[in-house]
Amino acid sequence: MSIAPPPTGPVPYAKESALALLHDMLRIRRLEEKCAELYGEGKIRGFLHLYIGEEAVAVGALHALKPEDNIVATYREHGHALVRGVPMGAIVAEMYGKREGCSRGRGGSMHLFDARTRLFGGNAIVGGGLPLAVGLALADKMRGVERITACFFGEGAMAEGAFHESMNLAAVWRLPVLFCCENNLYAMGTALERSESQTDLCAKAVSYNVPAARTDGQDVVSVHEATRQAQQHVRDGKGPFFVEYQTYRYRAHSMFDAELYRDKREVEEWKTRGPLHTFSARLKAEGKLTEEEFLGIDREAGAEVDRAVAFADAGTWEPVEDLMRDLYTEAAT
């Protein structure tokens, strides 16, 4: 597939808001780079899926939502948790398997949960979060709670029955669900055009009478604007909306992936559209960002990562006697 030119054009936000977007993208980038390092050191184990390259999606989308909204995410969800307000230390501690982790060490990288910010999980069953999102929205609608549910999933999930059943249910019941498809072109190693007869993802949503929009997932401005409009539609009680964010994963699918399925040149080409440097360049061109300011924001992100790692290092292991804890709500049975 041909790759679009890097995002350009004016950034329609005041300096402070624009820098907040940049800051969050940098926080994710630096956290993810550190996670890769910690994986190498053996401090993080299991599956680790990095969001490097896709930062603009979580940042642009989540900045367009309200704190009281529900979020359902995938196993590539460190960035979503972070932007949502889960402390970085609790995220790193979770990946370590420590008691201070946001899921008490029971979930790990793929299962970040946080009741306070209404983050209903990193879900590691592809498509598994979609029916949950439908149910969360159903509960809100029945209870008269003014809130929407944003459900993130990859384009790979759209081959699952759960996607189709959920789109239909949300549409037929007119539920306040914002379906956020992070299309990074590969379901693990299987390219979209190798696995889908219909590669126009929006057409699938529209076939369920769910309105849809496609947007440049490497451009935080496009993401933010598309999500702002989509969430308003959902919030106004007009039923679900589907947004396709066209993005790209710069790193391997997980730490076990030899990347045999894609051309290195393709990865390099997509890097020319990197969400961080293209956005920074636009801000600089408009006089909303100086190099000193960029370095300052980056240093701040780096320091937060250092503190998070220190927090996780100082964390504690849950005693083995507590193994059966939290199996059932009242007490281990």
Add this chain to the structure above:
Amino acid sequence: MSRLSYREGMRQALREALAGDPRVFLMGEDVGRYGGTYAVTKGLLEEFGPERVRDTPLSELGFVGAGVGAALGGMRPIVEVMTVNFSLLALDQIVNHAALYHHMSGGQFSVPLVIRMATGAGRQVAAQHSHSFENWYASIPGIKVLAPGTVEDARDMLAPALADPDPVVIFEHVQLYNMEADVPEARNADIRSAAVRREGKMVSLITYGGSLSKTLQAAAELAQEGIDAEVVDLRVLRPLDSASILASVRKCRRAVVVDESWRTGSLAAEIVARIAEEAFYDLDAPPVRVCTEEVPIPYAKHLEEAALPQPAKIVAAVKAALGR
């Protein structure tokens, strides 16, 4: 006392749950206008309206998952899956989501969801509509599994299931819906313990759900031949009430487990294993299983009957255990 069918008992419980708690709602295939595949929910749509008695598309994975989400979102959904056979399409949401979310979130989220489904064979509906997979569900930590085998339990186990903060799966055997009994005033049944349905001394017959009435029938036949059998109704398949099982086995010193699942990996296998582990030296004979033959349930009546546990098979197993 009032005369009720199993179906009416369940319907009464559903009506009281809907009337008593605005968070409770019912959803599933044909629960509304059709009145329920087994007519359990008949009349509830008219009484409570389409918001709370919600017909779903044929999307077991989707609407069971929606039930999990609605439970996470503060509701108390009762999801009806038409039969256990179709619940296989929803297993991911039950096993990978409902059962795991409390633990995997470090105790932050609970899933107060009730899933009801019909189970079992005996109606000549052939192999795809005759499964008994209670044992699969009963093997999963994080959920609770109930199998009301009496009219009273059909009526009285729903309220505590709804009050439970975790997912509860209720199995209703298709052969029981028409069963009638005189039952006392409704009460909140416990959903922890097994019940002795017939006291006896010579052999402990352990069973649940649709096999309970067959086992009681076998026990009555045995009594005519002077064999005094005790019948234990498990009622709760997860967590299993091991203490009650072992107490009965220790008293009777012989055990026959009756279970409509296929023998291999059945709940009966688990119970026999527990008996062997915990009460081996209290036994006068090896424990015995009466299960379904390991064949897809055939359509033809005589073959279906031959495949399933029947009173005659139970009687024969008991006599063999007693060396008669």
